[in-house]
Structures are given as structure tokens and as C-alpha cells.
Amino acid sequence: MNLQTLPGLFISHGSPMLALNPEQVGPALHRLSLNLPKPEAIIVMSAHWESHALEISTSVRAETWHDFRGFPAALYNIHYPAPGQPELAEKILHLLADAGLTAHANSTRPRDHGVWMPLLHMYPEADIPVIEISLPINMSAKDIFKIGQTLAILREQQILLIGSGSITHNLAELSWHGESQEVPVWASSFRNDVVSKLNHQDYEAILDWQNIPYVKRNHPTLEHFAPLFFAMGTGSRFNIVHSSFSMGSLGMDIYRFD
Template sequence: MNLQTLPGLFISHGSPMLALNPEQVGPALARLSTNLPKPQAIVVMSAHWESRSLEVNTGIRPETWHDFRGFPEELYQIRYPAPGQPELAEEILQLLANAGFNAHANSTRPRDHGVWMPLLHMYPEADIPVIEVSLPMHLQAADLYKIGQTLAVLRERQILLIGSGSITHNLRELSWDNQHSAVPEWASTFRNYVVSKLAHQDYDAVLDWPTIPYVHRNHPTIEHLAPLFFSMGTGHRFSIVHSSFTMGALGMDIYRFD
């Protein structure tokens, strides 16, 4: 692959407060973007667009959606007005169809915070076209992996592929009043298992997610882990961009797939 080929990424986007309080993750995302060639476009699969069927956002300029409640008013004033790119979205639909997926266009879906929140730190100018791909609830981990494989060809055209979720995501177990609370063993064990398997290119062990230690305690529902399966399909050389926990059990890892 040439020098301009972009990686696939898995980004743990954490709490919506990341937009106002970047902690360690915001600077890590900013550094990552400065070390990459500027993308021609960005394609994101987010934990926050669960759908019945596989969908692709074909909108020209999707709205910024504040899909959360109970946070400071300042957070609801943030906008991320990056354009869409309908032509690329249609090409993605065709790639998915050629791979056997029944995918549909959606021109009205606004952008959830799993899309705009990490991009706010990576590309604050919001001048790069962004396309969101949905997370179909009926698909298996292997299917999401295949979607990543299908779209991996776009990396060679300086298109950045991102799975946006969280390496751990049990909101009921978090120390909301203490960002620096100790990391529980069940969270670190889960995270270290996943990283070890990815580092040894044992992707099958991660795709077999029900067998991962403490998986249900870290992910009572699977939607925040599922974008990792998409990211894994985009490349085979795994590396860690950033690793940290906040509020005890909320993993904020960022992974790269080349």
C-alpha cells in the first residue's frame, strides 16, 4: 500500500462530556490526526445508530444530534457542520451490495455524538466530508467484520474508516464523581484479553465475543463493542494509539488497524 493509505481506527468515545472535558483522550485524538495525511472523507460506524437494516447516510449536510439528556447546556450548543458526500455514500452502498449486504440509503439521519464528538477533537474545522454507516442489530460479529473488509478498499483513497464505541461500557458501574477512581479487575482483565488477542492477530477470539472474560459485566449490551468488529475488518496490523480508563471502569482506548 502507498504512503497515503489511511488506517482504520477504533475509538472509545466515552461520555458526551468528552466534548467539554477532553482529559487524555482529546489530545490523543488531536495528535493522531496531525500524524495522518488529511482524509478526503471519513466513514464512521457508531454505537449510537442501531438499526433494523444496514443503512448509509446519504445526506448533504446532516444535523448535529445531541442524543443524550441531563448534561450541561453548553454541550447542547456544540455543532459539527461537516458536509456529507452523497456520491461516496452511493459508492459505499454499491460496495456493500456487491459483497452481499442489503443496504439502504438514509438521507435524513442526523449525526449522533458517537460521530461528531471524537471528530471534534480530530478535525475541529469540520471541513472533511463525513458519512455514517449504521450498526444493524441483527448482524453477527463476523458480518460487521466483513463490512469493514468490504470498505477497506477506501483506505487507499485517503478515506478514514472509524468504528466509534467503547472498549468497556457499563455505565451503572462507573464512579461518576471520580474520574481517577481505581480500575476494577473485571474491566482491566477484559480490556487486556482483547488487546492480547488483537496483538497476536487472533481476531477469531475477539469475534467470538461471548467467550471473552467478563464480557457481560463490561458490555451489558453489545452495541459499544460491536464497532470494534467493523474496525478489525479494515486492516490486519494492530497497534494501540491510546489506552486509559476514566471513572474507574470506562475504557478509553484507541486502536489502529493498518
Template structure:
């Protein structure tokens, strides 16, 4: 593996307020980017682009989409004007076709906050092209993992692959007053189980997500957990970059796959 090969990442992007209040994870994302070679481009699967079939953004310069309500006006004024990369999008579509994974081009989709919010901390100058791919919710965990495997060789071209979701994500159980001190046992147990299995290279136990303790409590719907399957496919050596909880039960972990 050459020195310029980039890892795959799983990023817990948390609440939209992360853009204004970085807590612990914002500086961790910044440090992570400083410790990596400068990417030629970024490919990111976000929890906030759910689709039937897999889609790939071919837009030249997607709009910044504020896909949330009820937050401070300052948040809606943020823009992340990084260019798209239609040529890379076409390469992605070609790789997927070769692997017999159906995928479609989408030239109109704006960028959701699962993309621009973490990148705001990692690459604030927005000077690296970004291609977003959708989260195909009709695919199994193994199929989403396979998408990561198919795109993993792009890491050797200095392309950063990211799954953007959250290691835990039950908004009804959060302490919206900002109390981070009391992490519920069901959240820490779930997080620790996943990390233990990944640390011991037991990816199968994570892909068999229905058997993970407290999975329904942590993920009433699966869209914030599923980008981890994509990230897992990008590399076989797992490490924890950062671990913390926000608002009690919202896991803010960052994982690296080499």
C-alpha cells in the same frame, strides 16, 4: 501500500462530556489526526445508530444531534457542521451490494454524538466530509467484520474508516464523581484480553465475543463493542494508539488497523 493509505480506527468515545472535558483521550485524538495524512473523507460506524438492516447516510449536510439528556447547556450548543458526501455514500452502497450485504440509503438521519464528539477533537474545523453508517444489530460479529473488509479498499483513496464505541461500557458501574484511580479487575481483564488477542492477530477470539472474560459485566448490551468488529475488518496490523480509563471502569482506548 502507498504513503497516503489511511488506517482504520476504533475510537472509544466515552461520555458526551468528552466534548467539554477532553481528559487524556482528547489530546490523544488530536495527536492521532496530526500524524495521519489529511483524509479526503471519513466513514464512521457509531454505537448510537443501531438499526435492523445496514443503513448509509446520504445526507448532504446532516444536523448535529444531541442524543443525550441531563448534561450542561454548553454541550447542547455545540455544532459539528461537516458536510456529508452523497457520492461516497453511493459508492459504499455499491460495494456492499457487490458483496451481497443488504444496505439502504438514509437521507434524514442526524449525526449522533458517537460521530461528532471524537471528530471535534480530531478535525475541529469540520472541513472533511463525513458519511455515517449504522450498526446493524441483527448481524453477527463476523458479518459486521465483513462490512469493514468490504470497505477497507477505500483506505487507499485517502478515506478514513472509524468504528466509534467504547472498549468497556457499563454505565451502572461508573464512578460519576470522576474517580479514575481505581480500575476494576473485571474491566482491566477484559480490555487486556482483547488487546492481547488483537496483538497476536487472533481476530477470531475477539469475534467469538461470548467467550471473552467478563463480557457481560463490561457490555450488558453489545452496541459499544460491536464497532470494533467493523474496525478489525479494515486492516490486519493492529496497534494501540492510546489506553486509559475514565470514571473508573469506562475504557477510552484508541486502536489502529493498518
């Protein structure tokens, strides 16, 4: 089989409503999937699986988890029944162990919307094996980056690596009810600063995230920014696939790393 090297991706998955109202990012994800060779498998680090230790989903077929409340009933009827791949999960565990990163198997974890919502637009047939890896809350940015570096070799086996979060994510500041959609300066400045650093391959400055201007305003908690560290570890050539804002200050950028 002639396998092609796939990129690593950072995907801003936005509100759960993206599943019903794709806005600009849904079509962008669909176009991206058409421009890539079909993956043999997909590995996703999601902002919505925070853990104390690094964990890997080893489920044969993880349940679709609607890990949110207060949304339209139609959203809870969406399922993404992609299979797992326990053999690949075991390989991931071994790769991490060889790199000095302790990880644990988890066969019961359901698949959160940080995984299934973007994949719903990319691969709606749900016929590609998906493995979720957790976001360890006690790991440093450099450790999360190292996870991406460690798994980057899997790109050569036509495996797609994804960090799923949001380039900006302050839910308290969003325009939920259709009020002014103007992007505030603190959100656009942060996004532009991060992109400038990525364009200049200044990964160290992003891993030193505490010193990025407006970081706390855009990320009161870090879990939606941290999957970018993972994606950065998967490749050194950076490209913007898509850039937009939703609900005023919610950044919906998609980045590619080769």
C-alpha cells in the same frame, strides 16, 4: 492527486462530556489527526445508530444531534457542521451490494455524538465530508467484520474508516461523582485480554465475543463493542494509539488497523 493509504480506527468515545472535558483522550485524538494525512472523507460506524437493516447516511449536511439528556447547557451548543458526500455514500452502497450485503440509503439521519464528539477533537474545522453507517443489531460479529473488510479498499483513496464505541461500557458501574477512580479487575482484565488477542491477530477469538471473560460485565449490551468488529475488518496490523480509563471502569482506548 497523490493519495495515501489511511488506517482504520477504533475509537472509544466515552461520555458526552468528552467534548467539554477532553481528559487524556482528546489530546490523543488531536495528535493522531496530526500524524495522519488529511482524509478526503471519513466513514464512521457509531454505537449510537443501531438499526434493523444496514443503513448509510446520504445526507448533504447532516444535523448535529445531541442524543443525550441531563448534561450542561454548553454541550448542547456544540455543533459539527461537516458536509456529507452523497456520491461516496452511493459508492459504499454499491460496494456492499457487490459483497452480498444489503444496505439502504438514509438521507434524514442526524449525526449522533458517537460521530461528532471524537471528530471535534481530531478535525475541529469540520471541513472533511463525513458519512455515518449504522450498526445493524441483527448482524453477527462476523457480518460486521465483513462490512469493514468490504470498505477497507476505500483506505487507499485517503478515506478514514472509524468504528466508534468503547472498549468497556457498563454505565451502571461508573464512578459518576468523583468517588474511587481505581480501575476494577473485571474491566482491566477484559481490556488486556482483547488487546492480547489483537496483538496475536486472533480475530476469531474476538468475533467469538461470547467466550471472552468478563464480556457481560463490561458490555451488558453489545453496541459499544461491535464497532471494534468493523474496525478489525479494515486492516490486519494492530497498534495501540492510546489507552486509559475514565470514571473508574470506562475504557478509553484508541486502536489503529493498517
